[in-house]
Amino acid sequence: MPKRIGVFVCHCGVNIAGTVDVKRVVEEISGYEGVVFATDYQYMCSDPGQSLIKKKIEEENLDGVIVAACSPSMHEETFRNVCKQYFNGYRCEMANIREHCSWVHEGIEATEKAIKIIKAAIEKLKENEDLEPIFVPVEKKCLVIGGGIAGIQAALDIADAGYNVILVEKEASIGGRMAQLSETFPTLDCSQCILTPKMVAVSRHPKIKLLAYSEVIEISGYVGNFNVKILKKPRYVDEDKCTVCGDCEKVCPVIVPNEFEMGRKPRRAIYIPFPQAVPSTYTLDIKNCLGLSPLICGKCKEACEAKAIDYDMREQIIEENVGAIIVATGYDLYDKSKLVEYGYGEDDDIITSLEFERMLSANGPTKGEIIKPSNGKEAKKIVFIQCAGSRDEQHMPYCSSICCMYTAKHALLYKHHVPQGEAYVFYIDIRAGGKGYEEFVSRVMKEERVNYIRGKVAKIYRDGDKIVVCGVDTLTGKKVEVRADLVVLALAILGKDEMAKKIRVAVDEGGFFKESHPKLKPVEALSRGIYFAGCCQSPKDIPSAVAQASGSAAKALGLISKDKLEKDPLIAFVDENCSGCGVCISVCPYGAMVKEGGKAKCIEALCEGCGTCAAACPSNNIEMKNYRDKQIEKMIEVII
């Protein structure tokens, strides 16, 4: 327990010192009980700042250090590593006087509060005991959730490094949104042409176990040792036996909209979402099948020469232990029925950007013809509306990031498909901040003669066989009215947050996962061992999704390539006066409390250090290491 404490107050340039009177803080703290030295410095985290701490530990013979600076999530590790050269890392604590004080308060009150925060940290430090990390083994395997381009990239990177990957995809095939796209900006390569080789590489990789048509239903455990339960839905078709001949499909009497085609093309109840699907197999969609039990139709099985169809398949629960998890669950589009001003998107001739992607695709519902869905005739005049639901306080306030670019691409491809057609784009601003992006947009504007109108669309309504789009051109101040055949909404992008509760990660208003730090830890979740890739973290284009996926893979590899993992020793311990009532055993979410010899005992490897047991113990016989009752009570005292 530290007796000679040194306090180091950081200016953080003007971030702290601009608000908090650091000299007064030092003066006040210098005389505080247990403190033998206090000073301030411009940037404590810098090399000279760290050297200053080292020098003073030696000179003043310090046995404990307080760094009053930013949030511990930024630099606790930095300063503990400095201190570890002299003594146990738990003899170093941080006082957060930046995020919790100088950035949010002003004047003398900020200084007063900073002093309280530092005193509370000192009181905690005084009772800290030296702790050694607990080492736990690491499961050398990674789970990737989501088989879009981000998940595929992450899985391939990890597998190529020689580690086992389990790739779970909810849909019948991997490929995700990218597989639905026609061509990709700004180079206009065909999306499937560049994606399918990667999909095939996944299916052939000996280190990748692909579980498509499967869902992660439960995740327990902790970093290095997650236990995952995966539900494998029955396809009623043996993936290995299916030859994709298509005989089953020909005889299936049920016709439903194909989700892959955004519902714009029919499929049968037994189907393959698109020809290049991986795994390359048909799937019997039991929700739409006439029925297996009792068997009503049975035609597909009769038609299948390969004997791949098995009506007795059942759902399977697969359990896997993994060391790291990469979440790449992708995005959805904003619900167009919420857009009152655009007629709730109910009209047949008002379509979404993804529907337009399918329309542009050579193998899509219209075989690449740009038509009015209402009458099947070629669309001679088309309007693209950007920021449909994005950058709008009534809907989603954020920028969906990729719509400017794909709308430019849409307009260009439209002009290539319908050279005599007229294309209009309504936009708020053009955001083309990527490699080659600005050049691409200006090419579309100039060479392709697409009419860009700066302004939001106020109203859309049908008049005969036309859709009338009304808005104001804010550059000229004039009203604009376009009588269009087809309207394409660049809808806001939403994160898919269904995994959030299972991985216990916060999501923001758009359903995007919260990363550990917005700049410096953009792929890490707050929970250790969980990483993000792609649009589940924020809207992004393909190159960024791929880069983030490789970043996640590198992080996951850094973890699973270790033999042992350091675990925080801030766990519970039971006092010898325990009466053995068992309340702690009932409240512990990890099963870390057991009864031994009539008393409770904490299993170190299982305890996660939440402290619920300590708070629940009716006889006050459980304490949390370095978060002991008396430490917290002392902190309360100095705060008040």
Place this chain on the structure above:
Amino acid sequence: MNFEPKIVAFLCNWCSYAGADLAGVSRFKYPPNVVPIKVMCSGRVDAEFIIDAFRKGADGVLIGGCHPGDCHYVEGNYKARRRVEMMKRLLEEMGINPKRLRIEWISATEGKKFASVVEEFVEEIRRLGPVKK
């Protein structure tokens, strides 16, 4: 003299403490009356800490946890919520207005919410005045 409430905030490490960090990063100003103590989980907040804070002169106690279902430790926040309900009844018995104890779910993405909760709570305690001894 103006009454300046003294408020202790127990913030869970994973959501509310990070939410307070985000309030800072985003420069959302709020009154300085609340001083945080980080706990790993809102479930760690012992009933004794609450009593102790009021005994030592706190005018209010704020507990910040993860949203229901988001708890890093599965269900610590549910236990905290149950405990707070019990404590509110107990505080009333002790002659302390139960409104002085508040539990809020503030996620790591809700910097704005952290600032507004603090602002609102400080206002409420200001209206209630100091705890009568």
